[in-house]
Amino acid sequence: MAAKRMDLRVRTFLVLSGSSNPLGQTLAQELCCRLAAGSVALILDDKQENLKLLEQMLNEQLKPGSVQIFTGVLDENHSNGNQLMEQILRKSSGYGFQRTIIVHNEGDAATHVLMEPQTAQSWTEYVQRQLYAPVSLNQLWLNSKALAGVEKLVINVTSSLQVRPLVYSTLLCSCKRARDMYFRSMASEEKRSDVHVLSYAPGLLKTHEIQCDVNGNIVDPEELIGLSQGQKLPRVQPLQSTLKLINILEETSFVSGHDVDYYDTFVL
Template identity: 30%
Template sequence: MVLDLEKRTYLLVTGASRGIGQRMAVELADHLKAGSVVVLLARTEQGLAQTKSSIEALGKDLKVYIFSIDLSTAKKSQFLEILDKSLQGVNVRSFERAFILHNAGTVGDVSKSAVESSDTDDWQVYFHMNVFSVISLNCEFFRKFTGVSKLVVNITSKCGIEPYGSMSFYCSGKAAREMYFRVLAVEQENEDVLVLNYAPGAIDTEMTELVQRQSSNKELADFFKMQRDTKTMLTTGQTTQKFLKVLQEQKFKSGDHVDYWDDEE
């Protein structure tokens, strides 16, 4: 089956101010049909404005909204307000598809081992940002677009299915988040809902730079350094093109984990 992206779409992307979220938002917008709505969420308003400008430079008839929000403290009421503002005067049934891309995420404290990470306040903040806010936004998105075909993408990681030293926050958060979306896929299997957990690979972004600098796992830090030094670390453009190919070819089943390197090694 081929997934047609060229539909009148309501597209919501979190973490859209930089990195792969920014690149994916622009590339996806370029596929959408005129009259689509693109909603960009992140903390940094300046980065959001840059993403918006890049989308508007495509010259397509799209409405683009930006909302600065801190997902580490975000509440249900804020998500409802964002959805309502971006849909003001619009009938949700006029969209052929509602597409949400859960990209926003943080790596957590990589300087500590699992047994050193004992502060429950740190874990509460991390899980609110990377799991609880994601679930809350997704729930309100589903309620708002009842009766509309939905495409849900969770940006996950190999860390969600394999353990890596110094990455207890990141691995735990990705695992919990991915399982939520797998459950969602099972529950929605008889509905017009498609769920994808996409692992983009190690990307040359600020996140992998932070891991390289601060990780207590020397082997992991050295691996990232080697990739940068040899220019073999993936770019946002490379993983976005693979992501679009995965979507369009739709060889996966709803809820599947698909990695950038699948079928490449």
Template identity: 30%
Template structure:
């Protein structure tokens, strides 16, 4: 198990924490935090969020909130964060942390039954980008502003994908969304050199998202790529990818804003 990555009292926020990579990141990263740290878990499924919260170390204060991030306003997100802070630490709670960490994991694969030329529904585009691009950007701004002016170390992790830098047929929504989202965090890193920003690409992981692609993608070449990954047992477990994620954070051998893939050498 990786040792302590962050020091002192930490506020950790993880989105998409009800299942898959998000749940595993919350559980494993939470196990490295010092006693008295605060963890805030966000996702839509309250029951699954509770399951994640129940698996967290009892030495931590853990709050979870069921929220549709594609529809939440900046004011609502601020209220959720402020509520967790006040409940945990009372007045001027934001000053009581040594480090803050936000993991932007929430995301969806999008409609993989269409080629780019058929992606002509404005409403679908808006809904997809609301969840996958706009909500992480807005939440990130809100989270940073909560701690603005405080002498606190800040860490921002965006869960990205190789699809954000390499095109795949029938994955126009996912590829373009990941590319836009990652570029936002690269700009954020450039504008905020005092913040540690990591764009982590977890590789092909055994999740419901991977099953959706394998079962439903319309392009035969892309389908064969993902089918081959499964048949040749090259799909990663959440344990594997989260261990590498923690190793990357610990090594600090990347420049803030970098895209680091599971398969990259440390």
């Protein structure tokens, strides 16, 4: 499969799901600043206050009339994302998009959720938010008649750490692995339809926190990685990670369906 490079400065329909953590906020800011005039961005999250602040920040940074910003508050199970996207697509009919991008970020799950849900119901709700909801949203985006014939880019924010078996993270790792396989399969199935897929691991962010499990044991994300003594991965600022992702898309290039880690020296 050939390597792909793309100029982000075209008229784009952007969907970003999961903006409650610093990486999601930075992704929204940096991507929107690069899109051409006439672009539309839909930012989704389950925290209304965060969305309002991010929308205000984006409107202050962007030139008037350049990118139209919409925000949508996801319900408890993130099951209304499809309806929110359909509403914005109806409002944006006739815009003549040259590309559409959907970014599946994890929001707070990336930095605050290491512990397992304790009941069967909470497990079901967790899988609904972390696996079923993003896949459902992605399928609607992929098959939308309003976006038919438009070049498509999917960015799955993943983790080279969290797709491996880890104590305290059974459910998160399982959902991550399932999501990764879904996007890999989609890249193969849709390679002739101008659909490109990149799974990007943003590195160990400074916002990944030391936590305690239900028994009071300290859980350090760096220790969970299992590096040999003396080795230590540098913590990454959200802006560093976002700019590396943009550089991969615009300058370095990537192979659709492949995983790229922030710490990788080469991506091909």
